[in-house]
Amino acid sequence: MKVFATSTDFDYSWEEVSTSNWRKYGPWNEMTPHVIAVDTLSRTIDPATGILRTERLITCKQTAPKWVNTLLGSKDTSHAYETSYVDPIAKKVTICSMNMTYSDLLSVRETVVYRPASSNPSARTTMEQNAKITAFCGGWQKIKNSIEQFTVERFQQNAAKGREGFEMVLEMSRKVFAEQRELRIMQEAKTALAP
């Protein structure tokens, strides 16, 4: 098993980050063209805790190198299953994802948590990302190691790209929200002034 962990801060409030998180893989993010679809499977509010639980299916274009495809069998698309938990009172978003494709051979489990940053809770948000990677290829220790090593390296590269892409989404969201607000105010003013 290999473990990957990283932490980073965004210069946006927790409310902005938690809202933009739903658009993370949309057209504003130029760093994730491999994500071709995001489908919501279920959405409920837990009556006891008030936590919003969402299940999503993430569909990606397969980008594994040839040697991985030779070992694991080649596929055009891959799927990941994601459950997220939003606690609006504690201001905490937890996102758990796992691979559905190649799951008999490899387990990739990721947890991302967004919380207001302790340094500036009203304007900054901390993201903590953890991943556990385990390959199961019988007794082939060498192959197991190289698959785990490859996956953890991919994770590292993607974490940097993921941050950059999410920054784009955050920036666009802020612009759009500001312009929408302006538009609304203008429309309200127009209505108020109408004879």
Add this chain to the structure above:
Amino acid sequence: MSASLAPECNEVKEYVLSFRVHSFLRTVSKHEYRRYDSCFLKWYSEKFLRGNATTDECEPLFKQYKQCLGKALKSRGIDSMLEEAREDNRENDAQHLRDG
């Protein structure tokens, strides 16, 4: 937001938009909010985060979208893979719905 894996469900999920902010603002009119993803985002940012979420007004749209998606997942054999994933995820539910 993002497209559905089943193109036939995009009608109720959301149009696949490629746009800049300005064209986006011009095209987002009232009818866009009927699409599920937009409906949800509005509800999430304006009601849920502010503690005003009594009813989920997007539920009827979600039902339509889910019905469409369900068929697509079944025909592609993704539904059985999902059942396995759900099974594996039980411990996350136990942990995160309890802790908050």
